[in-house]
Amino acid sequence: MKNIVILGAGYGGLTTLKGLKKVIKNGEAKVTIVNKNSYHYDTVNLHEVSAGNISRDEICIEIKDIVESEVSFVQDEVVKIDTSEKVVYTKKQELKYDILVVGLGFETQTFGIEGMLENALPITDIKAAEKISERIESNFKKYAESTEKDVKDISIVVGGTGLAGIEFLAELIDRRKELCKKYGIDEKLVKIYGLDAAPVLLPMFDKEYSAYARKFLEDQGIEIILGAGIKGATEDRFIVEIDGDRKELLASTLVWTAGVKGSRIMDATFPELSKNGRLVTTQQLTVPGLEEIYIVGDCAAFIEEGQERPYPTTAQIACQMGAYVASHITNRLAGNTNENFKYINRGVVCSLGSKDAIAHAMGLKYKGFFAAKTKKLIEAKAINECTNLKTAIRSQRVF
Ligand SMILES: Cc1cc2nc3c(=O)[nH]c(=O)nc-3n(C[C@H](O)[C@H](O)[C@H](O)COP(=O)(O)OP(=O)(O)OC[C@H]3O[C@@H](n4cnc5c(N)ncnc54)[C@H](O)[C@@H]3O)c2cc1C
Structure with a gap:
């Protein structure tokens, strides 16, 4: 039985875990997920907690409530990955892996600005x-x-x-x-x-x-x-x-809020491949030369074939990466081949408080109350993608 270890219970890590449900149920692999807290938080809502308009309870989900009984959840901080021995070191233990998924998210980036x-x-x-x-x-x-x-x-x-x-x-x-x-x-x-x-505000939106x-x-x-x-x-x-x-x-x-980089664990583990905590993956989201290691979410710099720059880091791409990696692993265990990862950009919504927003989503451009509700719907959809429908309904803030 293969040992799959997932690092990080953010959007990338949890969607990977959810996609592996069948493999886990069939007993094809033993899956362990490691996260430093006992809970997942919806990163896309951190600004609301920062402002003090909502409490942490509204965006935190206890991991033990969403993982299958067959999955091992290790609440601990990852401190090192040894890729030659295939071991992850957390503060308290060592975890051997056959397949590793790194989804350790982001850290602040201050570009050396003094103070x-x-x-x-x-x-x-x-x-x-x-x-x-x-x-x-x-x-x-x-x-x-x-x-x-x-x-x-x-x-x-x-x-x-x-x-x-x-x-x-x-x-x-x-x-x-x-x-x-x-x-x-x-x-x-x-x-x-x-x-x-920057001289322009929110350049991803029309003027x-x-x-x-x-x-x-x-x-x-x-x-x-x-x-x-x-x-x-x-x-x-x-x-x-x-x-x-x-x-x-x-x-x-x-x-x-002006800068983020990927996890520091990335630069320490892949000194020649990772820069600012992000690594340019292969087209199948693996580490070049180490096909047993996948990178998802903000630690991954994915440059699609024919393009020159990686996609911006978002929860949207993190979820799609997690789902892709899960299906890639499932196919691999079954001896099947895989297509390359393809990112589908469904647009962007910027909330302006709880009742207003601007949206370029699903091919439409709109603003106001309906855009604000769209944002909350997208958030609920993301929770469903990384947990389950029941949790998404319970945590949704559309109504
Ligand atoms: C205020 C704000 C608003 C945003 N709005 C949007 C938006 O509207 N739409 C959008 O698509 N994106 C948005 N983003 C970006 C989005 O949140 C990130 O791109 C996304 O969270 C990345 O997902 P991830 O799985 O890589 O990491 P995360 O969701 O950050 O999860 C990483 C997980 O790893 C854990 N972890 C980290 N280090 C360790 C360690 N050493 N050991 C163990 N566990 C560890 C963390 O605790 C966390 O649970 C926003 C971000 C912010 C900050």
Whole structure:
């Protein structure tokens, strides 16, 4: 019986596991899934937890509740992979594998910007998200209770106005209202900035739609500053360069969403193949020269034949990779051959709080409440793809 070990219970890891159900039931393989927490969290909703608009319970699913009884779940942190001995080392144990699937997700990437790692909070996982929410509230509380009333304490600067940055900024609108009410603060005094070195906002959308998102935020008093190269961060400010001029944006809450890279385990395991935690896979999502190892999700840089650049890392591609790898392994165990992986891009939706969004999805372009509901439907679909229908229905936030 083959030993299949899956690392990471994110979108990539869990869809792989789900796709292997038949192989597991038939007793063709022994499957182990390793994850550092006892739960899976819906990464695509971390901005809502970061803003403090929802609690972790709304996006966390206990892994023991979704894995088959035949599957071993190891709650531990992966620290090393030895590809020659075919062993995964976690903090507490060693796991031998015949087939390995790496889906360890992403980490923050600060591009060497001075002080960023130490002073700005990234939206990387559920604990990091909760830390941001707590920091915002404690600063608002400090402002309300202090006699000096330092406006820095009710200022938030977000570095990065990509999808995650914009979704987080939009979530801050509701949180600002709630906290101002709770601590008796005038909402107009709160300053929220979104900064980006890029000259264009949300380039994956048509101009009209990115302009809609920008107006949505600006109408709520959120200042978007594009073409702002972030040069450094200290405890209470971002140092930026705009049109050659240096400027400082002061805030007691600094959030960084501008860069992600794959897991550090990737660079340590594949020093010659992996860069910034991502590895250019073969067309069948394996590691070149090591066909027993598959890479899924944000650790994989998949460049489709005929293209020059890898696809952006998304939950959408992570789920498709997981499903593909499961069917690849199933075919392999049955002695059948496999087609190459083909990514189907079903579009993109950027939420603007809970009631608005912009969507380029399923060949259509639309915005507003219906787009916001589409986003929640897509999220429920992703949960179904990596768990089961019952869990997806229970966790859905469409209605
Ligand atoms: C705020 C935000 C909004 C986003 N919005 C969208 C969106 O709208 N649509 C979209 O398609 N994508 C979106 N993304 C991107 C998407 O979330 C990621 O591309 C996706 O989560 C990648 O899936 P994954 O399986 O590779 O990793 P993850 O889902 O991050 O899962 C990795 C898992 O591995 C575990 N792990 C990590 N290291 C270890 C270790 N050493 N040992 C054990 N376990 C470990 C983690 O705990 C986690 O459970 C968003 C991301 C963010 C942050």
